[in-house]
Amino acid sequence: MSTWVPSRSAPVPRSAEAHVWRLALDQPESESVQQLELLSDDERDRAARLRFEQHRRRFILARAGLRKILGLYLERPARELAFLYGHHGKPRLAPPFSTTGLEFNLSHAQDIALVAVTREAPIGVDIENLDRKVEMEGIARRFYAPEEFAAIQAAPESDRRQAFFNCWTRKEAYLKARGDGITVNLESFAVSVENTDTPSLLRCEINSPEEWSMRSLHPHDHYVAALAIASPACRLQLLQLD
Ligand SMILES: CC(C)(COP(=O)(O)OP(=O)(O)OC[C@H]1O[C@@H](n2cnc3c(N)ncnc32)[C@H](O)[C@@H]1OP(=O)(O)O)[C@@H](O)C(=O)NCCC(=O)NCCS
Secondary structure, eight states, rough: OOOOOOEESSSOOOOEEEEEEEEEEOOOOOHHHHHGGGGGGHHHHHHHHSSSSHHHOOOOOOOHHHHHHHHHHSSSGGGGOOOOETOOOEEEEEEEGGGSEEEEEEEEETTEEEEEEESOOOEEEEEEEEOOOOOOOHHHHHHSOHHHHHHHHHHHHHHHHHHHHHHHHHHHHHHHTTTTTGGOOGGGGGEEOSSSSOOOEOOEEEEEEEEEEEEEEOOOOOEEEEEEEEESEEEEEEEEOO
């Protein structure tokens, strides 16, 4: 597993540099009740609509964590930040912070959340639990690009689950960087599926794959995660809130 450095301050994000923060969401409900005060009215409404305590707790802690992290970069209290949402729901900073060039994305799976931050480049992150029950072959055959499906099927059976989720998280991170969600045909672009810290966008339909960088992230045993950034180069810093 990689080393995630505890920090109470945000490093200055330089261009072609991404910071990924790991958040633990397995905290007691009392903690999430306390963190609720950092959220905006619409975020609290959203939390209140979540029926299961576990989902509510995770949503609150992830949003509060996102706010605290962005607050460190902007040197503002977490409560003061506001978000606007793209057509497909991607959050971005609202004025007066929208002109700071700070870009971010959030992903959560079970009790871990990741917040990716950079400057002046669309960024996306995705984390999945490797043990998640999915019908892998059917999904890969139906939704992945033909070359991705072929590469997964060619992997030894013991590596196939990892290859499937490598593909999933890399595709999702790229879509989340674009802000498009599942409106995009998943066959219209392809990623590498093998185990590597520097995966690639192999093919895409809107611009050239060389304009993008991808990274594999290792947040915890049994989790797979990926980062995509619209930048030909990307240095990575791994952090966690102290
Ligand atoms: C939001 C979406 C983009 C990702 O959802 P997900 O994987 O279930 O959830 P994640 O935890 O990774 O990401 C959710 C977070 O991304 C952010 N987000 C929401 N919409 C987004 C969008 N269109 N683009 C980028 N980020 C988005 C939000 O911060 C959200 O968390 P929050 O609302 O709790 O703050 C979802 O709409 C989607 O398209 N899922 C596709 C799932 C799929 O079928 N993938 C196939 C394999 S590639």
